Amino acid sequence: MSDVRRGFQRPLIIDALQIPTPERRWFEEWKAGGVGCVHITLAIWENATETQSYIGKYRRVLLENADLVELATSAADIERIAASGRTAVVFGFQNTAPVEHDIELFGAFRDLGVCIMQLTYNLQNYIGCGYWEAKDTGVSSRFGKTAIEEMNRVGILIDLSHCGERTTLDAIEMSARPVSITHANPREFVGSPTFGANRLKTTEAIKALAARKGVIGLSPNRNMVRGGAAIKPEDFVDMVAWTVDQIGIDAVGMGTDYCPGHPPSIRTWWRYARWSREKAPAEQMKIAPHEGWQSWFSSPAHFQNIVDALSKRYSADDVAKLMGGNWLRMFREGFVPAAAAKPAGSKPAAAAS
Amino acid sequence: MSDVRRGFQRPLIIDALQIPTPERRWFEEWKAGGVGCVHITLAIWENATETQSYIGKYRRVLLENADLVELATSAADIERIAASGRTAVVFGFQNTAPVEHDIELFGAFRDLGVCIMQLTYNLQNYIGCGYWEAKDTGVSSRFGKTAIEEMNRVGILIDLSHCGERTTLDAIEMSARPVSITHANPREFVGSPTFGANRLKTTEAIKALAARKGVIGLSPNRNMVRGGAAIKPEDFVDMVAWTVDQIGIDAVGMGTDYCPGHPPSIRTWWRYARWSREKAPAEQMKIAPHEGWQSWFSSPAHFQNIVDALSKRYSADDVAKLMGGNWLRMFREGFVPAAAAKPAGSKPAAAAS
Numbered sequence: 001m002s003d004v005r006r007g008f009q010r011p012l013i014i015d016a017l018q019i020p021t022p023e024r025r026w027f028e029e030w031k032a033g034g035v036g037c038v039h040i041t042l043a044i045w046e047n048a049t050e051t052q053s054y055i056g057k058y059r060r061v062l063l064e065n066a067d068l069v070e071l072a073t074s075a076a077d078i079e080r081i082a083a084s085g086r087t088a089v090v091f092g093f094q095n096t097a098p099v100e101h102d103i104e105l106f107g108a109f110r111d112l113g114v115c116i117m118q119l120t121y122n123l124q125n126y127i128g129c130g131y132w133e134a135k136d137t138g139v140s141s142r143f144g145k146t147a148i149e150e151m152n153r154v155g156i157l158i159d160l161s162h163c164g165e166r167t168t169l170d171a172i173e174m175s176a177r178p179v180s181i182t183h184a185n186p187r188e189f190v191g192s193p194t195f196g197a198n199r200l201k202t203t204e205a206i207k208a209l210a211a212r213k214g215v216i217g218l219s220p221n222r223n224m225v226r227g228g229a230a231i232k233p234e235d236f237v238d239m240v241a242w243t244v245d246q247i248g249i250d251a252v253g254m255g256t257d258y259c260p261g262h263p264p265s266i267r268t269w270w271r272y273a274r275w276s277r278e279k280a281p282a283e284q285m286k287i288a289p290h291e292g293w294q295s296w297f298s299s300p301a302h303f304q305n306i307v308d309a310l311s312k313r314y315s316a317d318d319v320a321k322l323m324g325g326n327w328l329r330m331f332r333e334g335f336v337p338a339a340a341a342k343p344a345g346s347k348p349a350a351a352a353s
Numbered sequence: 354m355s356d357v358r359r360g361f362q363r364p365l366i367i368d369a370l371q372i373p374t375p376e377r378r379w380f381e382e383w384k385a386g387g388v389g390c391v392h393i394t395l396a397i398w399e400n401a402t403e404t405q406s407y408i409g410k411y412r413r414v415l416l417e418n419a420d421l422v423e424l425a426t427s428a429a430d431i432e433r434i435a436a437s438g439r440t441a442v443v444f445g446f447q448n449t450a451p452v453e454h455d456i457e458l459f460g461a462f463r464d465l466g467v468c469i470m471q472l473t474y475n476l477q478n479y480i481g482c483g484y485w486e487a488k489d490t491g492v493s494s495r496f497g498k499t500a501i502e503e504m505n506r507v508g509i510l511i512d513l514s515h516c517g518e519r520t521t522l523d524a525i526e527m528s529a530r531p532v533s534i535t536h537a538n539p540r541e542f543v544g545s546p547t548f549g550a551n552r553l554k555t556t557e558a559i560k561a562l563a564a565r566k567g568v569i570g571l572s573p574n575r576n577m578v579r580g581g582a583a584i585k586p587e588d589f590v591d592m593v594a595w596t597v598d599q600i601g602i603d604a605v606g607m608g609t610d611y612c613p614g615h616p617p618s619i620r621t622w623w624r625y626a627r628w629s630r631e632k633a634p635a636e637q638m639k640i641a642p643h644e645g646w647q648s649w650f651s652s653p654a655h656f657q658n659i660v661d662a663l664s665k666r667y668s669a670d671d672v673a674k675l676m677g678g679n680w681l682r683m684f685r686e687g688f689v690p691a692a693a694a695k696p697a698g699s700k701p702a703a704a705a706s
Contacts, residue, residue: 047400047453097454100400101478102627123454124494126478126628137490141477143628274455275479275496 011316012036012082013303014324014331015254016217017092017161017183019289021261022061027068027087029260032301036082036324037072039090039182039255042114043098044121045273048105051098055091055112062089073113075332090331092116092182094162101126101143103150110154115335116182117151118159119144119171123275128167131198136164139171152176157334160209161217161255164198168205178213180330181206183255185224186216189242200224203246210247215326217255218243220297220306224257233296233309240322241313249318253327258300260290364669365389365435366656367677367684368607369570370445370514370536372642374614375414380421380440382613385654389435389677390425392443392535392608395467396451397474398626401458404451408444408465415442426466428685443684445469445535447515454479454496456503463507468688469535470504471512472497472524476628481520484551489517492524505529510687513562514570514608517551521558531566533683534559536608538577539569542595553577556599563600568679570608571596573650573659577610586649586662593675594666602671606680611653613643 014037020026030038042058043051062069072078072088081088091113099105099117106117119125119139122132127144129136139148148171151158158179160168172179187200201209206216220236222229243252259266266289267280279285296305303323310319367390373379383391395411396404415422425431425441434441444466452458452470459470472478472492475485480497482489492501501524504511511532513521525532540553554562559569573589575582596605612619619642620633632638649658656676663672 045454049402100453100627101398101450101476103629104627123496124477124479125454126476129494133494135490135493137488137493140488140490141482141486143476146629274453274457276456276499 010034011307011320012079012324012328013254013307014078014327015039015256015258015300015303016180016215016327017041017219017255017257018300019094019257019259019262022058023261024061024065024068026260026300027065029299029301030087031068031085033299033303035087035300035303037078037088037090037327038300039092039116041094042091043093044095044270045097045275048098048100048102051093051109052112055109055114058091059113071113073115074335075328078328078331090115092118092159094118094159095121096125096127096147097121099147103146106147106150106156107154110156110337114156115331116157116159116180118161118182119147119163119167121162122271128170129164130162130167131164131196133164136166138164138166138169139174144170145174148174149176153338155335155337157330162199165202165205168201169208172205172208172212172214175212177334178215178330179209180214180334181209181216181255183217183219183257185218185239186243186246189239190224190226206243206247206251210251213250213330215251215253215330216243216247217253217327219255219257220294221257222292222294229292229294231294233305234312236306237309237313240310244322249314249321250326250329252322254303254306254323256297256300258290258293260299262289264288363387364660364673365432365677365681366607366660367431367680368392368609368611368653368656369533369568369680370394370572370608370610371653372447372610372612372615375411376614377414377418377421379613379653380418382652382654383440384421384438386652386656388440388653388656390431390441390443390680391653392445392469394447395444396446397448397623398450398628401451401453401455404446404462405465408462408467411444412466424466426468427688428681431681431684443468445471445512447471447512448474449478449480449500450474452500456499459500459503459509460507463509463690467509468684469510469512469533471514471535472500472516472520474515475624481523482517483515483520484517484549485515486517489519491517491519491522492527497523498527501527502529506691508688508690510683515552518555518558521554522561525558525561525565525567528565530687531568531683532562533567533687534562534569534608536570536572536610538571538592539596539599542592543577543579559596559600559604563604566603566683568604568606568683569596569600570606570680572607572609573647574610575645575647582645582647584647586658587665589659590662590666593663597675602667602674603679603682605675607659607676609650609653611643611646613652615642617641 013035019041070081078088120130122130128139161184225231264285366388372394423434431441475483481492514537537554578584617638
């Protein structure tokens with residue numbers, strides 16, 4: 001596809017959330033789709049040691065596939081790697097479980113390349129609450145305050161995708177640096193999605209996010225779009241446009257939640273891990289997480305279909321912001337340790353185009 | 354001292370909370386005080402592996418001092434060991450951190466002899482909130498409900514000593530089996546103690562505890578008594594009597610919070626562990642945790658002074674309940690796995706005398 005597009009000004013494509021197994025076939029999909037950068041999840045419920053081991057494994061696999069991928073820990077890395085025709089990989093966690101309420105582990109994981117962390121996955125933890133708790137008690141704990149300050153300090157971008165409403169609003173307010181929602185759609189636009197409206201974000205939350213210069217990554221995933229599996233590219237663009245109308249062209253990006261390579265039983269792990277003996281519902285266990293996407297986006301190899309659909313409604317500059325420029329701006333600021341960061345209140349870097 | 358008392362009906366003495374280092378000298382104090390059983394803390398902030406290692410160490414040290422001590426995992430063990438003139442040791446945690454939100458680890462630790470667990474130490478965790486959080490959000494999480502059910506099932510007695518007020522009340526209500534407060538004094542009686550009134554228990558909480566057949570362990574520790582270090586035996590008895598007047602003679606026991614053998618710096622670990630880089634206040638760091646007790650209770654070797662003081666106000670049967678009988682009743686029920694337990698609503702075993 002890159003040959004076909006040669007001569008056109010192609011936007012940098014950043015997908016702000018995938019959970020691929022460490023296998024070359026997914027890196028080849030990125031290549032086919034011209035994807036310049038993917039933020040991948042390395043831990044959800046795993047503890048420090050398990051996570052450290054998996055990071056070691058993933059780093060090795062990236063090195064073994066250096067013709068396609070390279071670990072990135074800065075916006076400069078991302079630009080350089082994407083310019084080489086390969087995909088920059090950003091490491092992240094969807095939970096702070098690997099930190100085990102140890103303040104030093106934020107910096108230690110950052111040193112291993114982890115640049116993004118979700119405060120909590122679906123449940124209450126030492127920091128706040130996930131969307132799946134009946135009551136979201138917000139970020140009121142001592143460790144919650146400490147953790148946010150530490151992530152700000154070491155240059156770990158905070159992610160609030162699975163957090164509950166109160167925890168999301170509290171964290172946006174408490175963080176000294178802009179925060180992210182890497183993969184969630186707007187609740188008001190989507191209505192009642194497959195796996196519970198609480199997983200999606202209120203208009204109040206995304207407005208607060210954007211007011212603090214954050215970005216939300218939208219997904220065409222059948223489980224959180226209006227119309228489910230029947231969604232068409234123009235329907236996805238409608239959702240993008242609705243969100244842009246609410247919070248502006250600088251606050252919206254892509255975050256597919258594409259999770260290839262896992263057996264269906266991974267759903268039980270993601271949902272119940274070791275904290276319960278329940279299993280994911282039988283109807284969810286019939287289908288692997290990366291199956292059942294729409295024909296026009298059955299994998300990231302089809303990212304150009306989103307570019308094309310957006311290009312019918314937006315200028316090239318705006319498409320570039322939506323496809324990756326906004327994330328690149330956030331990553332440029334968010335991945336820098338505080339000691340090296342520009343003074344608070346300094347002007348954001350210009351969005352990449 | 355046991356020789357001096359020979360011929361008298363001596364009450365079984367159970368101290369429901371100490372944190373001794375694994376050293377023979379503390380077991381000798383128990384012997385000198387005629388202490389039949391001590392519940393000791395093996396973990397506060399440690400993770401599963403660290404805790405497993407420390408359990409291994411403590412079990413070895415108990416075996417090496419089998420002339421003085423033996424691990425107990427049932428009321429029958431306690432009675433047998435105490436009758437032999439030695440001290441029964443009950444293992445417990447002051448936090449669920451070692452469980453690492455892994456439901457199977459409750460049973461695994463129970464199999465290693467851990468019969469008592471505090472839901473949370475001073476902070477918010479996956480289950481509830483400690484007294485030191487500005488906001489106690491109670492037990493509203495999915496794991497909180499699951500954890501309480503699992504502790505009930507495997508025969509781990511729930512301890513609420515350091516929990517916040519809302520978490521204490523919620524857990525009393527949610528647990529199918531009676532719960533405990535192993536070491537805390539009544540807030541209304543003590544007034545404003547050294548380290549914050551929230552550490553002590555409201556009258557509402559202890560009444561709810563007693564209504565569900567729970568027991569609270571009281572302490573003469575200078576940090577949580579009226580009068581501080583100047584407290585006399587009769588002052589301690591006043592507090593016992595006030596509590597008995599509120600919740601009855603069957604709901605009160607001893608829980609000294611005696612913590613010998615640790616350097617002063619342990620206070621920083623207990624308070625801040627790894628979740629913060631702060632240190633305990635300098636004035637607390639001047640004195641080791643087991644120093645500074647009153648002359649009449651400078652160690653558990655002086656437990657007979659409490660027996661003598663209580664005997665001036667209470668009958669021998671009531672003294673026996675207060676000194677250990679109530680705890681023995683709780684342990685008899687609480688340490689039994691649910692499969693082996695009597696049907697819910699069965700009559701409690703008679704208090705030992």
